[in-house]
């Protein structure tokens with residue numbers, strides 16, 4: 225069994241190298257945007273201007289027929305290099321990767337169209353949005369003295385944590401991505417790691433209710449709290465955000481304030497990720513089965529829908545305060561990540577993460593199954609059967625029960641299948 229693992233380290237380019245990295249990033253972004261333009265033009269010329277454009281079948285056929293592929297765009301790269309000589313100074317696989325990203329964006333777009341969802345058309349990328357480039361196969365290496373050699377860029381210092389925090393890349397290096405976050409540069413290696421199948425030592429199972437009051441409530445009644453340092457930095461971020469809102473648009477002070485907000489955001493993100501990793505490790509070590517509720521993105525952020533100006537297509541202020549956005553990014557964003565981290569760690573630890581429907585988990589009594597309606601602010605579950613416990617604790621018990629039921633159903637189906645199989649074939653022949 226093998227899996228992909230990512231290793232991220234901070235890069236310390238000197239001034240000249242940082243300029244070069246930014247220069248490569250700019251060229252990649254330019255290529256991305258031209259590739260997008262080409263695809264748009266092709267659509268405009270061959271599909272939109274077709275006399276039968278409004279016939280759905282024709283339109284679908286034409287869109288398919290004239291959609292540019294990765295290969296069609298990639299074969300033009302030598303030509304690009306002839307007219308724009310500076311592109312010769314970038315590793316050719318890095319450029320191919322730019323076009324592959326473009327292709328991915330379109331494939332995702334078409335998939336969402338097919339699924340009947342409302343997809344966003346792939347967008348032109350501004351300076352702030354396009355922040356990484358990738359060596360998909362070769363052209364990079366890590367040296368003994370903590371430097372990385374990047375083809376056509378040079379040798380840059382990289383910080384490899386040592387001692388207790390040491391986390392050197394393992395397995396076979398597959399790709400290398402250079403990423404800018406604000407003013408800082410990072411390098412991410414994805415590596416293929418071989419793993420043995422592991423069996424978990426414990427048979428214990430736990431249900432987990434993720435919430436706002438406590439970060440998590442477990443079915444045994446214990447809770448996991450948000451760490452104080454994260455709350456402190458969240459408070460700081462809020463202050464910085466308010467300061468930003470007071471600055472005049474387009475001013476130098478505003479730009480500075482925006483940089484400070486971005487920095488605080490990244491800081492919190494890292495703090496939280498660190499916290500998630502630690503808690504997830506404890507959970508997968510202690511429990512063989514971990515049950516969560518499926519998150520529902522739509523209900524989670526109680527935020528008005530964006531309103532679009534019909535004439536210009538611009539988005540109008542919709543009354544959703546900046547607070548709603550802040551709430552969303554601070555509170556909700558963490559849960560999905562935490563579940564994902566638990567899932568990844570569980571794979572290595574031999575434990576399993578299950579997801580159940582969140583329907584009725586907080587309303588249903590974990591003692592007798594009766595539905596006890598309560599408002600969001602009611603923190604206590606009190607049932608006529610005599611059960612009386614914390615609302616989230618009650619939910620966590622329900623989550624655990626649903627998870628175990630689902631698992632049992634699954635294993636029953638599996639044994640039935642294996643029992644049926646040999647019986648069925650003679651019946652057909654007989």
Ligand SMILES: [Zn+2]
Nearest residue numbers: 589592607609
């Ligand atoms: Zn009850």
